[in-house]
Amino acid sequence: MSSCQKEKIVIVGAGPAGVSCAAELAKYGITCTLVDEAPKIGGVIYRGPLRQASKLPHLDENLKRAMAALKVRYEHHKQDITLQLQTKVLGPEGESGLLLQTQNQLTQIDYTKLVLATGCHERSVPFEGWQLPGVMLMGGMQLQLKSGLVRPGKKVALVGTGPLLPLVACQLHKSGAQVVGVYEASRFSELAKETVALLNKPKLTLSGLSMLAYLKKHNIPFKYGYGIVKAEGQEKLSSVTVAPYDERWHADLSKAQHLAVDSLGVGYGFVARTQLAMLLGVSHQYTTTNGYVPLLDDNLRSSLNSIFVCGDTNGLLGAEAAIIEGKMAATMLAYEQACLSETAFHTRMRKLKTKRKQAQKFRAGFDRFSARREGLLALTQPDTVVCRCEQVKRQQLDLALQQGAKDLSSVKMRTRIGMGDCQGKMCSSYALDRLHTAGHLDTLGVIRPRFPLDPIPFTLLEKNHEAV
Structure with missing residues (x-):
């Protein structure tokens, strides 16, 4: 089957979605590169202990089984997966490349197809x-x-x-x-x-x-x-x-x-981690539940033909659904490379989408139950810090809204919310809720991520300069 491969596939994120995507591709003889900033695969949910312990009583049996299953899935197919751990993706490099940072150097990786499985972060x-x-x-x-x-x-x-x-x-x-x-x-x-x-x-x-x-x-x-x-x-x-x-x-x-x-x-709750997708130019839409999420077609392809998005990056559905979506993205990529027939493709996708639909219905119930209410916004006092990076207080945001700010860009310029190292990951959700409550849903705007997504140490820049 390996003869069917035409694309150079890179997957960002070695959590449930990324690992399942890589393993599913391997079933069709398709190799890929899997990149993650952590020292182990599994993502936040299934990564497991980072150090040895005599016992782990807090990990229930279901979680242990799921963690083991993900590891087995990777181990069974690792000959077709190039794994790069402890590697940060800093952003795009050229038209079809990514700039990577390891502990000791900056490198670049090219792709013809990119799968983003970057997960989410807490609100x-x-x-x-x-x-x-x-x-x-x-x-x-x-x-x-x-x-x-x-x-x-x-x-x-x-x-x-x-x-x-x-x-x-x-x-x-x-x-x-x-x-x-x-x-x-x-x-x-x-x-x-x-x-x-x-x-x-x-x-x-x-x-x-x-x-x-x-x-x-x-x-x-x-x-x-x-x-x-x-x-x-x-x-x-x-x-x-x-x-x-x-x-x-x-x-x-x-x-x-x-x-x-x-x-x-x-x-x-959680917010989709979409800074990389935004920096790459993928179109997004705002949701009150998960913040800005990528606009995708029914097969998880983004507004850019070469980029797919799966897992919590496109809205929180949980680990089981992330595994399903990873398989969906892989199935689509395999079909495009003629690694499976049209009949087999439709049969496979139909089964995966049915399972995903169940997860969506289940999650929708919790989303309605847990939907944030405006009372949360009343917990702050005028001198409460709402942006940790820039130490912006609520009274500064209040003033910006009183002066007519109707979108995140205006709030950012007036208060410096979103200008810190975290690039709005911590504070933009609160600012969006305030704008939403003030009736500016149609003009919310977005805090655009900056390149690089993480600060680059000067020592690495010096090393790269010396290498050149």
Whole structure:
């Protein structure tokens, strides 16, 4: 089959989508290069421990099986996959190349077809005290645990919305942390409305119910319709205030509760990681759930013929769906290179799309349940920092809106939001929500990523200059 290969394929991202795409291509005898900035394959979800530990009680059996399956998938096909780990993609180089940064040098890789599987990052929600040491995004907590059982704190509270809350709570408890409470912003009655959607993935739904049962068995409070008000402490976190939320997530301060904790996990959803896709010129559209996502056809091809996008980069559907989409992209690439017949192509894609549709219906239920409400925007005070890189405070954003700013570019010029090293990954979601709430949905605009996506150390520039 190897004779059918005509394209030089590069996949960016070695998570579930990227690895499944590479392995599926290998089934048709198609080689590829797989690039990832981490030291191991698997992405945030399936990467596993970064160091040896005697035991990992917080990793449940389902997760261990999924991690093992992904590794087996790669190992079985690795002879056809050129893997480049600990390699950052800094942006485009020429018309069909990428500039890469390893630990010691800058290099370039050319492609004729590119698959972007860059995943997502967590959504930051500013509130009083959110910059205190001890306040973490829940994904960061998971990374600490998965890296080799590093507990993020001894007394922990979790706030936010969505299925990650009970999962992280169970993992923390199994790792030996005291979980003083889990606070889901939406009400249980809203989750009950999504029963039909959740039945599209009965195993996942049952897994979620088992987590809630585990929390109840161990007397860990799980409260619906509650959320964060503020975090307090001198040099580090010492307490948090939570309160009941109304339907629009406005806190009822008359019923506020104060919790003594040394760590707080915050999780209000994810944003598609599309900076590279934008820098390459792929067309995007704004979604209230996942921010800006690439415009794709039914086979995951972007507005640029040579670029496909799969996994959480085009909207959060979860690891199982990411694996399906990786296979879809690979199947399309194989068909274009005449590595499978038209009949086989349509049969394969039809099966994959049916599975993906189930995942979309399941996720849509959670998206409706966890949809952010305007009460979150009321958690900040005028002097609350909303952009960490440039230390922009909410009152500066308030003034920009009062002066007529109706899009992100105007906000950026007036406040410097999005001008820092993170290029708006942390602050643009909050700014977009503010613009949306102010009624500027048709003029939102976007903070365009800058080249390079990550700062280049001067030492590498010197080395490259000497090599030239």
